[in-house]
Amino acid sequence: MNKIKISLILVFVLFFPLAVFAQVDFNLNLPDLNIPGINVDDLLTGSAEENINLNSFKFSWSAETYTPYEYKGRALPVQGAAVIIEAILDISGGNPTNLKYSWFVDDVFQENKSGYAKTSFEFRIRRSGGATHKILVKIFNESRSFSIEESIEIPIAEPEIVLCFSNGGSYFSDRMTRTADVFSDKKAYFIVRPYFFDINKLTDLNFEWRFANQDPILSSAYSANVLDLLIGGKTNKDVSETNLSVSATNKSDSRQSRSQSALVKIH
Numbered sequence: 001m002n003k004i005k006i007s008l009i010l011v012f013v014l015f016f017p018l019a020v021f022a023q024v025d026f027n028l029n030l031p032d033l034n035i036p037g038i039n040v041d042d043l044l045t046g047s048a049e050e051n052i053n054l055n056s057f058k059f060s061w062s063a064e065t066y067t068p069y070e071y072k073g074r075a076l077p078v079q080g081a082a083v084i085i086e087a088i089l090d091i092s093g094g095n096p097t098n099l100k101y102s103w104f105v106d107d108v109f110q111e112n113k114s115g116y117a118k119t120s121f122e123f124r125i126r127r128s129g130g131a132t133h134k135i136l137v138k139i140f141n142e143s144r145s146f147s148i149e150e151s152i153e154i155p156i157a158e159p160e161i162v163l164c165f166s167n168g169g170s171y172f173s174d175r176m177t178r179t180a181d182v183f184s185d186k187k188a189y190f191i192v193r194p195y196f197f198d199i200n201k202l203t204d205l206n207f208e209w210r211f212a213n214q215d216p217i218l219s220s221a222y223s224a225n226v227l228d229l230l231i232g233g234k235t236n237k238d239v240s241e242t243n244l245s246v247s248a249t250n251k252s253d254s255r256q257s258r259s260q261s262a263l264v265k266i267h
Contacts, residue, residue, distance in 0.1 A: 061085045
């Protein structure tokens with residue numbers, strides 16, 4: 001029995017000084033974490049939150065549709081066309097790349113196009129002209145200490161064509177016409193200006209011209225949107241009238257087709 005007591009005392013004496021010194025050493029090497037504006041507990045646990053303030057937010061969007069070079073307005077989206085939306089966020093504090101963007105189209109979450117720093121979003125128009133798509137974005141950081149939600153309605157248009165007329169003038173006439181006066185033995189030009197088709201260039205359209213009882217002219221050449229009209233052999237002074245019509249159709253999507261017509265008075 002005495003031997004057992006002696007062994008226990010020896011074990012205690014051997015290990016107790018080490019425990020004491022270890023405690024003293026830890027206290028002596030603890031760094032000074034009393035830094036103004038930072039919580040020591042947050043640093044030790046890794047849970048410090050960014051202090052983010054929102055200064056401003058706006059949406060910017062553009063449609064990938066065709067417009068004539070002289071057109072100064074916004075290209076409008078049509079069914080099947082791509083639209084690119086940019087969330088323009090101005091914040092102070094925090095790192096913008098640490099913000100997560102969740103995008104929604106008509107309240108349906110777009111998981112594959114969402115994520116950290118996904119400030120831009122592209123989608124294709126699914127509805128027909130006259131409708132809209134609602135685009136929603138939720139922006140937040142990991143801890144959700146910063147969170148905003150904004151939405152925008154994207155209007156959907158239809159492709160359009162404008163029929164212009166130039167009586168012996170330029171191909172670049174922008175004089176829209178429903179009635180045209182054409183004079184015998186004098187060349188006149190009819191020009192079609194297409195808007196908002198889901199195409200990259202004019203030759204992606206088929207144009208079909210019909211004049212009076214003549215065979216239709218179908219073309220997708222570079223100048224197919226221009227009709228040179230020269231009427232000769234007129235012997236009387238009476239003014240006759242006939243119809244001119246034209247249609248433009250997207251080669252890749254026949255749903256995108258528009259037509260116009262004009263009454264032609266031949267002098």
